Amino acid sequence: MSLPADNAPASRQAGVHEESRPSLAALLIDPSFWADWASVVGLVGLVILFGVTSPVFLSVANMQAILLAAAILVVLSIGQTFVVATSGIDLSLAASVMLGAVILGLIHAAGLGIFAACVLAVLATSAIGLMNGLLITAGRIPDFVVTLGTLSGITGLGLILSGGEPTMVGSTFLLKLASGYLGPFGYPVWVAIAAVLVAHVALYHTRFGVHLLATGGQAESASALGIRTNRVKIAAYTISGFCAGIASILLVARIGSAEPQINTSLLLNSVAAVVLGGVSLFGGRASILGPAIGALMLTALVNGLTLLSVSAFYQPLAVGVIVVLAALIMRYQK
Amino acid sequence: MRMFNCLALGAGLLATTFAVPAHAEDAKVAAIVKGLDNPFFQTMQKGIEEQAKADGVGVNVQAAANMGDATGQADKLTAMALQDYDCYLVNPISVSNLVQALVPVAQKKKPIVNIDSTIDAEQAKAAGFAVSTYIGTDNVAAGALAGEEMLKLVPKGSKVALVAGIVGDVGSNARIKGFKQAVEGKLDVVVMVSADWDREKALTAATDILAAHPDLAGFFAANDIMALGVERAVQTSGKDVKVIGLDGIVDALKSVAAGELTATVAQYPYVVGAMGVEACKLAAKGKELPANVPAPVLLINKDNAEASLKNFPRPGGDYPDPLREMLK
Amino acid sequence: MSTVNHIAPSEAILACQGLSKHFGGIRAFTDVGFQARRGEVTAVIGDNGAGKSTLIRCLVGVHVPDGGTIYFDGRQQPFSNPDEARKSGIETVHQNLALIDELTVAQNLFLNREIVRRIGPFALLDRKAMKDQARAMLSRLSINVPSVTQRVRRLSGGQRQAISICRAAGSGAKLVVMDEPTAALGVQETANVEALIRKLREQGVSVILISHNFDQVRRLSDQIWVMRAGKMVATVRSSETTGNELVALVTGAA
Numbered sequence: 005m006s007l008p009a010d011n012a013p014a015s016r017q018a019g020v021h022e023e024s025r026p027s028l029a030a031l032l033i034d035p036s037f038w039a040d041w042a043s044v045v046g047l048v049g050l051v052i053l054f055g056v057t058s059p060v061f062l063s064v065a066n067m068q069a070i071l072l073a074a075a076i077l078v079v080l081s082i083g084q085t086f087v088v089a090t091s092g093i094d095l096s097l098a099a100s101v102m103l104g105a106v107i108l109g110l111i112h113a114a115g116l117g118i119f120a121a122c123v124l125a126v127l128a129t130s131a132i133g134l135m136n137g138l139l140i141t142a143g144r145i146p147d148f149v150v151t152l153g154t155l156s157g158i159t160g161l162g163l164i165l166s167g168g169e170p171t172m173v174g175s176t177f178l179l180k181l182a183s184g185y186l187g188p189f190g191y192p193v194w195v196a197i198a199a200v201l202v203a204h205v206a207l208y209h210t211r212f213g214v215h216l217l218a219t220g221g222q223a224e225s226a227s228a229l230g231i232r233t234n235r236v237k238i239a240a241y242t243i244s245g246f247c248a249g250i251a252s253i254l255l256v257a258r259i260g261s262a263e264p265q266i267n268t269s270l271l272l273n274s275v276a277a278v279v280l281g282g283v284s285l286f287g288g289r290a291s292i293l294g295p296a297i298g299a300l301m302l303t304a305l306v307n308g309l310t311l312l313s314v315s316a317f318y319q320p321l322a323v324g325v326i327v328v329l330a331a332l333i334m335r336y337q338k
Numbered sequence: 339m340r341m342f343n344c345l346a347l348g349a350g351l352l353a354t355t356f357a358v359p360a361h362a363e364d365a366k367v368a369a370i371v372k373g374l375d376n377p378f379f380q381t382m383q384k385g386i387e388e389q390a391k392a393d394g395v396g397v398n399v400q401a402a403a404n405m406g407d408a409t410g411q412a413d414k415l416t417a418m419a420l421q422d423y424d425c426y427l428v429n430p431i432s433v434s435n436l437v438q439a440l441v442p443v444a445q446k447k448k449p450i451v452n453i454d455s456t457i458d459a460e461q462a463k464a465a466g467f468a469v470s471t472y473i474g475t476d477n478v479a480a481g482a483l484a485g486e487e488m489l490k491l492v493p494k495g496s497k498v499a500l501v502a503g504i505v506g507d508v509g510s511n512a513r514i515k516g517f518k519q520a521v522e523g524k525l526d527v528v529v530m531v532s533a534d535w536d537r538e539k540a541l542t543a544a545t546d547i548l549a550a551h552p553d554l555a556g557f558f559a560a561n562d563i564m565a566l567g568v569e570r571a572v573q574t575s576g577k578d579v580k581v582i583g584l585d586g587i588v589d590a591l592k593s594v595a596a597g598e599l600t601a602t603v604a605q606y607p608y609v610v611g612a613m614g615v616e617a618c619k620l621a622a623k624g625k626e627l628p629a630n631v632p633a634p635v636l637l638i639n640k641d642n643a644e645a646s647l648k649n650f651p652r653p654g655g656d657y658p659d660p661l662r663e664m665l666k
Numbered sequence: 667m668s669t670v671n672h673i674a675p676s677e678a679i680l681a682c683q684g685l686s687k688h689f690g691g692i693r694a695f696t697d698v699g700f701q702a703r704r705g706e707v708t709a710v711i712g713d714n715g716a717g718k719s720t721l722i723r724c725l726v727g728v729h730v731p732d733g734g735t736i737y738f739d740g741r742q743q744p745f746s747n748p749d750e751a752r753k754s755g756i757e758t759v760h761q762n763l764a765l766i767d768e769l770t771v772a773q774n775l776f777l778n779r780e781i782v783r784r785i786g787p788f789a790l791l792d793r794k795a796m797k798d799q800a801r802a803m804l805s806r807l808s809i810n811v812p813s814v815t816q817r818v819r820r821l822s823g824g825q826r827q828a829i830s831i832c833r834a835a836g837s838g839a840k841l842v843v844m845d846e847p848t849a850a851l852g853v854q855e856t857a858n859v860e861a862l863i864r865k866l867r868e869q870g871v872s873v874i875l876i877s878h879n880f881d882q883v884r885r886l887s888d889q890i891w892v893m894r895a896g897k898m899v900a901t902v903r904s905s906e907t908t909g910n911e912l913v914a915l916v917t918g919a920a
Contacts (some may be wrong), residue, residue, distance in 0.1 A: 005565075010663050029342055051913050060420050060421050063420060065442075066417065066420050069413070069416045069417060071418060073413035073416065076409060087592065128865075142588075168504075170432055172434065172461075174464075182438060183438060183441075205790070208780075208790075209791050209793070210789065210790060211780045211791065211792060213791075214777065214780060214791070215770060215777075215778070217766070217773075218766045219766075219770060221766040221768040222766050222767065222771065225760075225765065225766055226766060226777075227762055228748065230749045230752060231746065236705060239601050240881065241438065255408075255409060258409055258412065258435075259408045259409060259412065259432065259438075260434035260435070260437055260438070260461060261432055261433070261434045261479055263408060263435075265405065265406035265407075265408065265431075266406050267403075267404070267406040267407050267408065267410070268404060268406060268795045269403040269404060269406075270409075283343070286765070288766065288768035288769075289423035289768045294608060294904070303413070306410070306413065306414065307413065307414075307417045310398075310400055310417040311417055311418075311420075311421060313398035315399070316374050316399070316401035316402075316414075317374060319403075323603075
């Protein structure tokens with residue numbers, strides 16, 4: 005710094021005004037406040053609504069069930085958030101989960117042990133993410149096209165590897181992972197909580213996080229300021245792949261077998277959770293808590309509608325209405 | 339505010355409009371089927387709902403979002419397991435995806451009625467429960483029924499060809515196996531091809547087969563869609579070759595009634611669903627259930643096609659239903 | 667370059683000789699000599715397409731020149747990218763590529779030079795230190811923004827330009843290069859940014875200023891260089907010239 009430091013105190017009053025927090029009343033009439041907190045408001049609204057209409061909804065057992073059911077989606081939404089924050093999208097997410105599950109199943113069936121199987125599953129899905137990132141940056145192909153291609157490619161790979169057949173994974177480790185509790189939460193919930201914490205720190209408390217948002221916000225400006233935006237993007241897709249790997253372990257643990265079937269609702273709900281969480285699809289604006297709560301909200305919505313005996317036909321409609329509403333509210337984001 | 343209002347209003351509307359009042363019924367049944375994106379399971383749902391109405395049973399039918407939604411199906415069952423249902427009717431996406439969700443059901447000692455797709459017995463045992471009964475269609479028996487019909491239609495020793503579904507598909511294999519067992523030593527199976535459940539592929543394959551075997555007397559296709567494709571090929575060739583399908587979909591019934599498709603073996607997801615409700619009602623009354631109840635398969639030819647069409651998705655005539663007898 | 671007066675090398679923070687740049691068949695400029703004196707505000711003026719922006723981009727490493735030499739701080743410095751130039755002490759305030767809208771003022775000021783605390787193998791951002799230092803940086807240059815935690819998107823054009831300049835100056839740069847810093851600003855905001863540039867000069871930072879505005883250039887700069895059709899045609903001391911002379915030099919009417 006070439007500027008004399010003793011200048012600072014004197015000119016301080018003339019400089020920055022201390023941050024004045026807006027009053028609560030002012031916050032409540034500001035639409036962008038509601039946009040920022042859409043997922044929380046939505047979740048609280050749903051909890052009140054279902055709590056009143058269905059006696060079981062607020063029971064401890066049901067709350068635990070919702071959290072357990074949301075764990076996989078929370079982990080996937082975090083992965084999707086990192087990609088969306090760079091103004092990209094990962095359409096291959098659910099297919100990666102399937103491939104991770106298939107690889108986990110096959111390696112376990114080959115007798116290499118469950119830990120090796122889990123590690124290799126995560127490595128495989130991370131490699132898919134890395135490949136997505138490389139194709140998008142070095143190959144200069146739009147994210148949509150690349151991940152759509154990967155979606156199809158790994159669907160085929162999963163079918164080829166598995167021969168289209170499900171593989172049973174009878175592992176006591178996975179069974180414990182799926183059904184064990186530590187304190188009030190099941191292990192998968194703890195995995196999701198850990199993922200949220202790590203991702204939150206990575207996004208808000210590391211240089212990578214700031215560079216990620218800068219890359220997503222204005223990639224050209226970011227690279228003019230010396231940020232290696234391609235590396236940041238590749239890292240984001242690799243994180244997304246890594247999250248898919250963790251999710252595939254949780255999935256196999258939960259259903260007891262590795263199936264070469266893609267659950268498209270996981271992909272769609274991961275994007276929906278990201279939108280509900282106030283993450284801008286144009287990049288540059290993200291949080292981790294928002295999408296996590298968005299994922300929780302979507303899970304609670306289906307749970308509540310199921311408890312209220314609403315026909316399965318109406319449930320996707322309800323999810324759709326809420327996602328579109330959330331997107332409309334995002335327009336008030338400043 | 340807007341967000342909250344809209345949410346509250348929207349969800350409130352849904353809740354009040356579609357919630358089933360849960361009172362004044364003999365028993366309450368929770369049912370979970372596979373994805374409703376497939377007409378087969380829509381028909382099954384209809385069977386469950388109509389039978390429940392007829393029997394004065396309350397029912398909540400839920401379904402997976404799609405055929406790949408193994409965890410979503412489990413989540414919904416978990417939610418229903420927390421509620422006070424008298425019986426759980428389950429059609430799992432895979433042999434294991436509902437096992438964990440059924441543990442709390444078993445702990446409450448509520449009956450579990452497994453329909454259509456089976457739950458792996460060993461995994462269930464490891465999780466500490468067993469299903470009360472299984473109700474489903476026997477694909478081998480259905481294939482055999484088609485074989486027996488073919489025997490009636492063509493002279494002994496005639497040449498027949500088989501059109502299977504996707505290679506390795508369990509359902510397709512069982513249907514083909516049943517047909518082969520029924521005609522073994524009596525008919526000459528000259529060729530078997532796979533047409534991936536696809537009408538156009540079946541048409542192409544049948545055209546080729548007809549060219550290769552001019553004296554062919556009959557085709558058996560492992561589902562109706564392929565049978566309709568084969569029938570088109572036969573019609574184009576102008577020969578009198580018998581074509582038998584399997585499933586009993588509306589198009590096939592119409593084709594049989596019109597004298598085009600020779601016959602089809604109908605399975606009834608509607609009946610499978612309905613029998614599941616009957617089983618639940620029996621279990622709620624404390625009756626012992628048979629471990630395995632075969633759902634009816636009926637042969638549909640020109641004689642009964644009209645009646646079948648009229649009653650669709652219910653069977654055209656009466657069918658054996660041991661559960662109905664037990665309810666009397 | 668007969669019209670160019672040479673300055674002793676020790677006085678120059680940045681200088682170039684015989685610099686040329688072509689894009690395909692199109693000549694941006696040829697055989698350009700230029701010097702910016704230490705501690706002064708040096709202006710480069712010229713009509714649209716005269717080659718000023720391309721020259722500046724070559725000097726700060728955005729483009730690599732086809733021929734000629736560049737000296738920075740007394741040493742020959744062929745910068746091959748903006749990062750190298752930045753590390754050597756040249757900061758550029760780009761016309762449009764300055765700030766990230768979705769980040770806060772403090773985040774923008776410290777973008778790509780974040781302050782971190784090491785905790786074991788992890789490096790976590792020291793957000794408090796960055797906010798405190800950001801406030802201090804802004805105060806030193808008397809820049810008014812509502813809060814350093816405000817997103818840049820919500821700031822006015824003048825505030826954004828001020829923050830870009832503050833960012834450039836705050837890195838301890840020896841030379842700050844500004845490309846049309848007031849082009850999109852209103853009268854009051856332009857005055858604020860001009861005050862800011864004077865403040866930088868007072869604090870000993872060398873500045874290169876590209877501008878269209880001859881009055882502004884005469885108000886702010888010490889030395890003026892004139893480009894016309896890809897050539898450096900003249901250089902004058904600001905105190906010894908008039909607006910009319912500058913117009914004549916730029917248009918070639920002299």
